[in-house]
Amino acid sequence: MNDNEYAEHASAGSGGDPIGTYTHLPLSYQALYLSDQEAFHDYAFVVLEDDEAAEEAVHTAMTRVRDNWEAAHRDVDTTPPGSTGPSVRRPRPSLPP
Template sequence: MNDNEYLEHTSGSGDPIGVYTRLPLSYQALYLADQTAFHDYAFVVLNDDEAAEEAVHTAMLRVQDNWDELLVESNMQQQVWAIMRQTVEEYRQDREDRAAIAQGLDNYRQGLHRLNSEQGVFAALAALPPQQFDAVVLRYILHYKPQRIAWYMGISEQTVAYHCRQGKQRLEQAVPTLLKKNGDPRTGDRSETDTKD
């Protein structure tokens, strides 16, 4: 059997045994030989066992997707490690981005309690349910785009839009003078255009 052939363990009924998937033997050998080093590297960068496991899994899926091209590389091991490093770096950056957004929300939430408003805007904002608070603050105060908010909150952009609408309605109900003073925010609302990534 060579690298281009796939090994398949089957029972008499033709069903796969266990969790074996059809993978080239050389791919399996590479993973088995380097899995500890891959995980150790990811753990050192990410400092989290679960995140390291996820990063290694994602990287190995990318290796698998490019396996035929990697087989003809002069230094396949170097290319595999490049994929591993890039994937782990993406996970590290992702964690930093999430931490920065969470810190921004936390700072705003903490500062909100120190602010005072004759109209009761800050109290109304603080009274919003958690997801509505996060969506409204990220969207209209910190100026993040809906897709970035959806990524952070782990929900769809439609759900972000829903939470923003619901949050705005609650604020308008709690503080009706907002509409009189500032006009209807829905008319000519340019908040969709000038936002962060």
């Protein structure tokens, strides 16, 4: 018997999709969803004070994130603020022993 829940889920014919619905999702999106869904729900519940409304709000938000995942990652500017390009590190002078 395998105690690995993910392996059992994957072998059940779902194609290995931990979310269980969208097998085409990037792994980074799945990781975000799986690691933070409880925190997202808790926050939504505090704001909305209703469990069903919180579930719907998180679902709607994550659907919008999913729909824009690739564009959001494509548009990220990795240049440090105030820089015109990648930073260049200068070697530190060695100190005498």
